[in-house]
Amino acid sequence: MRVAVIGSGHVGLVTGACLAENGHQVICVDNDKKKIDSLKKGGLTFYEPGLPEMVLRNCRKKRLDFSTDTGYAVKFADIIFISVGTPLGKWGGADLSQIRRVSKEIALNLNNRYKIIAEKSTVPVGTAAEIERILKLYAPKNADFDIVSNPEFLQEGSAIKTTLEADRIVIGTQSPKAEAIMRRLYARFRSKILVTDFKSAELIKHASNSFLALKISYINSLANICERSGANIKMVAQGLGMDKRINPYFLNAGIGYGGFCLPKDIAAFIHISEKLGFDFGILKAVQKVNDYQRDLIVRKIKKAIGSNLKKKTIAVWGLAFKPNTDDVRESQAIHIIQKLLLERAYVKAFDPKAIRESSHLLPHVHYAVDMYEAANKCDCLFIATEWDEFKKASLDRLKKIMRRPVIIDGRNIFDPAEMKKLGFEYYSIGR
Numbered sequence: 063m064r065v066a067v068i069g070s071g072h073v074g075l076v077t078g079a080c081l082a083e084n085g086h087q088v089i090c091v092d093n094d095k096k097k098i099d100s101l102k103k104g105g106l107t108f109y110e111p112g113l114p115e116m117v118l119r120n121c122r123k124k125r126l127d128f129s130t131d132t133g134y135a136v137k138f139a140d141i142i143f144i145s146v147g148t149p150l151g152k153w154g155g156a157d158l159s160q161i162r163r164v165s166k167e168i169a170l171n172l173n174n175r176y177k178i179i180a181e182k183s184t185v186p187v188g189t190a191a192e193i194e195r196i197l198k199l200y201a202p203k204n205a206d207f208d209i210v211s212n213p214e215f216l217q218e219g220s221a222i223k224t225t226l227e228a229d230r231i232v233i234g235t236q237s238p239k240a241e242a243i244m245r246r247l248y249a250r251f252r253s254k255i256l257v258t259d260f261k262s263a264e265l266i267k268h269a270s271n272s273f274l275a276l277k278i279s280y281i282n283s284l285a286n287i288c289e290r291s292g293a294n295i296k297m298v299a300q301g302l303g304m305d306k307r308i309n310p311y312f313l314n315a316g317i318g319y320g321g322f323c324l325p326k327d328i329a330a331f332i333h334i335s336e337k338l339g340f341d342f343g344i345l346k347a348v349q350k351v352n353d354y355q356r357d358l359i360v361r362k363i364k365k366a367i368g369s370n371l372k373k374k375t376i377a378v379w380g381l382a383f384k385p386n387t388d389d390v391r392e393s394q395a396i397h398i399i400q401k402l403l404l405e406r407a408y409v410k411a412f413d414p415k416a417i418r419e420s421s422h423l424l425p426h427v428h429y430a431v432d433m434y435e436a437a438n439k440c441d442c443l444f445i446a447t448e449w450d451e452f453k454k455a456s457l458d459r460l461k462k463i464m465r466r467p468v469i470i471d472g473r474n475i476f477d478p479a480e481m482k483k484l485g486f487e488y489y490s491i492g493r
């Protein structure tokens with residue numbers, strides 16, 4: 063099938079590459095010429111395991127191409143995905159200006175061949191109706207199209223697997239013709255398909271991300287109870303997760319959730335709920351717990367090395383919002399480092415992939431070449447991201463190079479008993 067993907071960011075590029083991998087003819091569009099030129103040569107602007115190879119492979123087989131020309135892509139395709147950004151606006155809701163602009167561009171380039179316009183970006187409920195309004199306003203009278211809401215559920219760092227083997231593909235449409243075409247598009251994906259109306263499809267996305275955040279804030283709240291009562295959060299999580307109704311996933315206590323999606327989507331969901339006349343109080347509490355975790359880390363550091371952080375050297379392992387990505391947007395690590403810098407601490411940080419991205423946000427941090435250089439002569443080490451590399455660190459070497467063997471483990475990657483045996487002063491979350 064002939065597919066256009068408008069917006070070649072993380073979601074658009076992964077969608078385009080995975081569809082091409084399944085034999086479809088795909089053009090990915092972006093208005094950033096530099097990005098498109100670089101993609102044509104196989105260069106990605108972000109780190110995602112396996113994606114560069116997949117892009118190159120499909121470009122070589124002439125199933126994947128890149129362009130800055132939306133009009134050309136719209137005319138070429140049978141299915142047009144909208145996967146542009148929906149950042150948070152200053153008013154607290156999702157900024158749909160890119161969606162509106164692209165919808166108008168699509169409308170102006172529609173011809174009389176039937177097309178599907180599929181909304182892939184994360185949007186508040188009701189956006190598909192707004193896209194339809196714009197399309198009807200600007201499209202030629204004889205334009206024949208259907209709108210489908212087809213939200214994305216990929217996880218950064220494992221984007222290919224979570225796309226090709228997504229737990230579900232949600233197709234929001236009331237058109238049997240559009241449904242049949244979308245089913246054909248995804249025929250080779252190993253996922254269950256759920257067909258809904260488009261408002262429900264839009265809501266499923268916000269509801270899913272909010273629920274994941276809810277699980278994280280719940281387990282982090284429990285971790286705080288564990289710390290006060292002497293219980294162990296890992297065991298509590300294990301016991302919880304053995305109940306099939308709860309399941310064991312997203313029950314890792316830590317410094318809280320970050321990234322470009324969860325924080326923004328929860329805020330946007332609260333905002334749209336308010337607009338619809340409902341105060342989504344639970345989600346406000348989720349946000350509050352997540353903020354609390356940042357302060358908790360600073361308090362733990364102060365408790366361990368003294369409340370005056372001026373001239374103290376703090377090593378930070380991990381800057382990305384989670385492992386296997388270079389994405390530092392809304393990373394809890396970045397927020398916590400900002401707090402430490404405000405207290406005049408000297409911060410030495412290392413991340414296997416995210417240093418370049420962090421250096422724009424935190425120019426006053428010393429970026430180390432590896433995890434040991436970061437920890438060298440530090441007063442304490444804060445572990446912010448659970449990269450595998452950190453889990454395999456030589457603890458003997460680490461202990462020798464630190465000024466004081468104090469570790470604040472924000473991701474519970476080591477065993478407290480073993481750390482104590484090795485002579486570390488080790489503090490983690492909920493244990």
Ligand code: UGA
Pocket residue numbers: 184214215216217218219271274278311312313314315316317318319320321322323324327383384
């Ligand atoms: C999230 C959703 O998981 C995807 O399903 C969704 O498609 C995506 O947002 C999106 O809207 O595009 P992602 O942002 O890649 O995916 O990150 P997650 O894997 O959900 O992790 C989010 C944050 O939660 C990370 O900071 C992670 O460290 C934290 N987390 C996760 C925990 O603190 N504890 C856990 O048990 C799990």
